[in-house]
Amino acid sequence: MARLDWLVKRLDQGSDRKAPRPSSSDETETSDKDTPGSHSAQKPRQLPDAYSGRGVSDDFINDARRDMQMRKMKYDEADFKWLREARTQIYMMGLKHTELATEHKALTTELNRIFQLAAAAVQKPKTKRKKAKGAAKKEEDADQAATSESLPASAEDEDRAKTAMEEAHEKAAQLRDRAKQVKAELAPLIKQLEDMRERSLQIRMSWPNHCHPDVPIGPEENAVVMSVQDPLNLLPTEFDAMKESWNKSAIQIKDFPEGPPPDKKRDHLRVANYARNAEVDTISGLLATGSSWPYLLGSISLLEHALTQYAMSKVVSKGFLAVSPPDVVRAELADRCGFRPRDEKAKQTYFLEGISRRQLKKEASAKNGEEEESFLNGELCLAATAEIPLAGLLAGRLFEPFRKSKRHGYLNKISEGLIQDSDLPIKLAALGHSFRAEAGARGADTRGLYRVHQFSKVEMFVAMKSFRDKSDAMLEELRGIQEEVIGGLGLPYRVLDMPTEELGASAYRKYDIEVWMPGRGSWGEVSSASNCTVYQALRLGIKQKRAPPMSSATSTDDSTTDEASDGASDGASDKTSVKASVKASDKASDKAPDSSPDKASPTLPSGSGGRTLHTLNATAAAIPRLIVAILENHGVEKGRLVLPDTLKPFWLAGEHDRNVTWLHTGKLKRRPRSRLQRALMRVRSIAKRNGTDAPTMVASFLILHELTALVPLVVLFYVFGALGVGTAVLQWLLGDSEPSAEDESMAARLRAWARRKEERFERYCRKNGYLGFEKQDAETMEQAQKVGDTSRVAASFANMVAAYILVKALIPLRIGASVALAAPFSRTVLEPLKGVTRRIFRRRATPTRA
Structure with a gap:
């Protein structure tokens, strides 16, 4: 028996068996942790096995090369050659592995059977003695029972047991x-297979996503301008043709008009320096941390808080769930999202060092067992964007196919979890801090707030069903939210469809929104939106259960749609990935869980059944760059920051902050109390857009209004006098209105006017003796003139009245002309006059030195 126990123990150690099942005490402890009343009722999840989404067939390799070439990504042709050669080797080695594993399993089964037969032979004599003892007890004969107890086993049974x-x-x-021998052959084979599969996986994990058919091909200058918007008419005149509503032509930014050179007076650092109670302190940041780590003080800090609340209010009103994510994530999570921090460790990502990983593992093992310990094997890094922790919030989940009924009761809500209980599409919005090393940035980009190492950002993240047309529509919806946020701030912007070389590894299509920044003299990116299709969801295991078949036709259609959607997005089915020796698919096939919709668990790995979802992300507000755009476009007025009134509800210092002037944008739903306030805000807005102040604008309007009255009045008076309008009116009033048809003609009136002018000139020459005329007595000339003075005075009065009436009739036209010309008149005439006047008064006020 001792020998048999030893053989059984050796057999258990030599066979490939899974870890022993937990004891009853462990099961009790686990069940206690999963109760709804516990502190954390959700089941622990982990990142699924790495899965690239593509196999290693020639079609996949060619597609990968094409996608990398369009993105100008570096790749090694030797890797593609190795994949083609390794495909056959891995397949043959897999067959050999299957053969040896099958033989090893058969040997194990045979050993178990032999040991069971031997154990049964040893136990047979003992069974006979027990039966004899039981028969003696039934007869209640104590002597016979003692005799039967002392009876030895038969020699035949002993020999049979010994022989067995x-x-x-x-x-x-x-x-x-x-x-x-089999195990010795399997060990190097398994090691070689693991190494080849690991290298194959690493190569394919570096492959980017596919590109949308409409994405422009080439560098950044090939980006297509989709629209140009200027809510407050702040763009320079060079862009007037681009922002017209009739201009629907698609134009690339290399053909886009160039704006004016940078305006140093409107640089955001200079504007912040002119404002009261506001400062961007880069010197202290350099002392405390380093370059590009600024301090925001006073109203600039309040502006950051107002922008974050404004952007969050916009996205939450669109149905997004507010999330406060961690700023520290695993490097593996960032890698699977497409940021590849391992390849850019010295360029963009901040990694955490000096953390005792051993201590963390001990704490994790003590709390959650060995499963949690696997979570701590990777590095930790600072998140470059809130998109990464939001993706981690959905990682490893399997969502329900149908809309869930409303659940009642606190316990049910806790047991399911808020995310797991949500319906597709799942919309998340988070305010997070982004950390980027920004290595390689030079020049004006590193000055001020435009490119910093840490900044706040409001991010949107969406997970939805894997249908291309619906995810494209969702991308347009995200872009609309971005335009609403930026347009509400009164900023001029343009929307770009980014080309292939500007797409990240995960992006299928990407939109960028750029705002005109006059201080920089260029357009600056403030937000972007990307459709990642299944690229991230495949690597993170974000899936949805397949709906159970309702009918034969319905199930056929659903399965066809699912396979077409997944196949078009992933580039490989499960069967193809197994043939291609994908590591994750091999492990999943070994486990082979039940994938029926009723039995599937939300924590199933990526190899389990389910449709992979599409993920999208978009930036609602990149706070530092919005601050730059607001300062450079709206500026400062009399030492006070000029801010859009849409931020007024979120201003922590109150609406009546003396350090702020509110700019009317027309986007604020809450209107001022009186019409006068609305009119004044409108005038300030118009004046600000035209580079002047409200009093100068009003004075310009009044001056132009009077000029448009006096100038036409004088002109019409002389025109009516030349045409004889007053004389004709007097003749008509006095009844002497029977002139000949010859006198009524316009030519006759002009000849008469010319004759009178000639006679007046002749009298002037005779009076002074000019041009050969004899000088006559002035009194004689005056007596000759008095003959028709009375009629001429009356005619002039009639001309004046007629001109005045006509000028009054032109009041709408005069007002329109005054409004249109008030801005350029104040900018080109009144503002220079104000400057000259101020300089004169300053000189007079300055005492002269002896």
Whole structure:
């Protein structure tokens, strides 16, 4: 028996068996942790096995090369060659592995059977003695019971048991020797397979996503301008043709008009320096941390808080769930999201160092067992964007296919979890801090707030069903939210469809929104939106259960749609990935969980059944760059920051902050109390857009209004006098209105006017003796003139009245012309006059030195 126990123990150690099942005490402890009343009712999840989403067939390799070439990504042709050669080797090695594993399993089964037969032979004499003892007890004969207890086993049974043990030992020794040989052959084969599969996976994990058919091909200058918007008419005149509503032509930014050179007076650092109670302190940041780590003080800090609340209010009103994510994530999570921090460790990512990983593992093992310990094997880094922790919030989840009924009760809500209980599409919005090393940035980009190492950002993240048309529509919806946020701030912007070389590894299509920044003299990116299709979801295990078949037709259609969607997005089905020796698919096939919708668990790995979802992300507000755009476009007025009134509800210092002037944008739903306030805010807005102040704008309007009255009045008076309008009116009023048809003609009136002018000129020459005329007495000339003075005065009065009436009739036209010309008149005439006047008064006020 001792020998049999030892063989069984050796057999258990030599066979490939899974870890023993937990004891009853462990099961009790686990069940206690999963109760709804516990502190954390959700089941622990982990990142699924790495899965690239593509196999290694020639089609996949060619597609990968094309996608990397369009993105100008570096790749090694030797990797593609190795994949083609390794495909056959891995397949043959897999067959050999299957053959040896099958033989090893058969040997194990045979050893178990032999040991069971030997154990049964040893137990047979004991069973006979027990039966004899039981028969004696039934007859209640104590002597016979004692005799039967002392009876030895028959010699035949003893010999049979001994023979069975010897045969079992001999056959077990032979089988054990063969099992050792098989195991010795399997060990290097498994190691070689693992190494080749690991290299294959690493190569394919570096492949980017596919590109949308409409994405422009080439560098950044090939980006297509989709629209140009200027809510407050702040753009320079060079862009007037681009922002017209009739201009629907698609134009690339290399053909886009160039704006004016940078305006140093409107640089955001200079504007912040001119404002009261506001400062961007880069010197202290350099002392405390380093370059590009600024301090925001006073109203600039309040502006950051107002922008974050404004952006969050916009996205939450669109149905997004507010999330406060961690700023520290695993490097593996960032890698699977497509940021590849391992390849850019010295360029963009901040890694955490000096953390005792051993201590963390001990704490994790003490709390959650060995499963949690695997979570701590990777590095930790600072998140470059809130998109990464939001993706981690959905990682490893399997969502329900149908809309869930409303659940009642606190316990049910806790047991399911808020995310797991949500319906697709799942919309998340988070305010997070982004950390980027920004290595390689030079020049004006590193000055001020435009490119810093840490900044706040409001991020949107969406997970939805894997249908291309619906995810494209969702991308347009995200872009609309971005335009609403930026347009509400009164900023001029343009929307770009980014080309292939500007797409990240995960992006299928990407939109960028750029704002005109006059201080920089260029457009600056403030937000972007990307459709990642299944690229991230495949690597993170974000899936949805397949709906159970309702009918034969329905199930056929659903399965066809699912396979088409997944196949078009992933580039490989499960069967293809197994043939291609994908590591995750091999492990999943070994486990083979039940994938029926009723039995599937939300914590199933990526190899389990389910449709992979599409993920999208978009930036609602990149706070530092919005601050730059607001300062450079709206500026400062009399030492006070000019801010859009849409931020007024979120301003922590109150609406009546003396350090802020509110700019009317027309986007604020809450209107001022009186019409006068609305009119004043409108005038300030118009004046600000035209580079002047409200008093100068009003004075310009009044001056132009009077000029448009006096100038036409004088002109019309002389025109009516030349045409004889007053004389004709007097003749008509006095009844002497029977002139000949010859006198009524316009030519006759012009000749008469010319004759009178000639006679006046002749009298002037005679009076002074010019041009050969004899000088006559002035009194004689005056007596000659008095003959028709009365009629001429009356005619002039009639001309004046007619001109005045016509000028009054032109009041709408005069007002329109005054409004249109008020801005350029104040900018080109009144503002220079104000400057000259101020300089004169300053000189007079300055005392002269002896």
